[in-house]
Amino acid sequence: MHNLINQIHCELLPQIQLESLEPHNPIVVHYLPQPWQLLGIGNYAAVVSHPDYGNLVVKIYAPGRPGFEEEVEVYRRLGQHPAFSECFYAGQGFLILKRLQGVTLYDCMHRGIKILPSVIRDIDQALHYARSVGLNPHDVHGKNLMIAQEKGLVVDVSDFLKLEACSAWEDLKRAYYCFYLPVLSRLPMRFPYRLLDLIRAVYRFYRRAWRRDLD
Ligand SMILES: Nc1ncnc2c1ncn2[C@@H]1O[C@H](COP(=O)(O)OP(=O)(O)O)[C@@H](O)[C@H]1O
Ligand SMILES: [Mg+2]
Known part of the structure; x- marks a missing residue:
């Protein structure tokens, strides 16, 4: 862990180039030094891993994006729980987290991997915790x-x-039980990312139109 922290400070942070173009869309990674690998991006941060530390990830906030201290506090409260990652270290603007070796539900839709009702129940229990x-x-x-x-x-x-x-979670669950489980999950369908992003955009539009919560 000590070595990893050193490498983050000496190699990763001085070279990585992140930019948040719009707060409601994923950040952009302009440059990532070798041998780091990009695992994912969100609206706040990039998540990368180093091949020598396969069980860990580094989540780096893009310059100007808020929420870093809050995320540290959330992980402090969550402690250890099987349905969540865990924070092992927090530096300036980055966190070292337990790597979750899974596929996002978004990518499951894209790859045609079936989402079982037990997964929805696991997530309900995790949110309850x-x-x-x-x-x-x-x-x-x-x-x-x-x-x-x-x-x-x-x-x-x-x-x-x-x-x-x-x-968001109640809406996703409703969509799961109304459309996905009875209809979509029975079809051998893969969704192109462009269609998934369109669904996301239409959902955001309606949520805003109904003046419901949306950050
Ligand atoms: N602990 C982790 N293990 C493996 N992949 C992760 C982990 N955390 C995040 N990721 C990947 O990185 C992406 C972006 O991370 P996320 O925490 O959602 O960032 P943001 O807060 O910017 O939305 C996720 O969608 C996921 O693909
Ligand atoms: Mg995210």
Whole structure:
């Protein structure tokens, strides 16, 4: 771990180039030094791994994006729980987290991997636990959820200190039981990313139109 922290300070942070173009869209990674690998991006941060530390990831906030201290506090409250990652170290603007070896629900739709009802129940239980330690699940959507060994995991907890209500998970569950389970899951369908992003854009439009919570 000590070595990893050194490499982050000496190699990764001085060279990586991240930019947040719009707050409601994923950040852009302009440059990532060797041998780091990009595992994913979100609206706040990039998540990378080093081949010598396969069980860990480094989540680096893009310059100017808020929420780093809050995410550290969320992980402090969550402690150890099988449905969440765990924070082992927090430096300036970056966290070292347990790697979750799974596929996001978003990528499951793209790759045609079936999402079982037990996954939805796992996530419900995980969110129940988060509430029991004083957190408010927020922004729980397909890119922030994963399936690993058929278990549902919550990969992104960065907004769990926000106080306002968020209907994303209830909306996703409704879509799962109304459309996905009875219809889509029976078809051998893969969704192109462009279609998934269109669904996301239409969902955001309607949520805003109904003046419901949306950050
Ligand atoms: N602990 C982790 N293990 C493996 N992959 C992760 C982990 N955390 C994040 N990722 C990947 O990186 C992506 C972006 O991370 P996320 O925490 O959602 O960032 P943001 O807070 O910017 O939305 C996720 O969708 C996921 O693909
Ligand atoms: Mg995210």
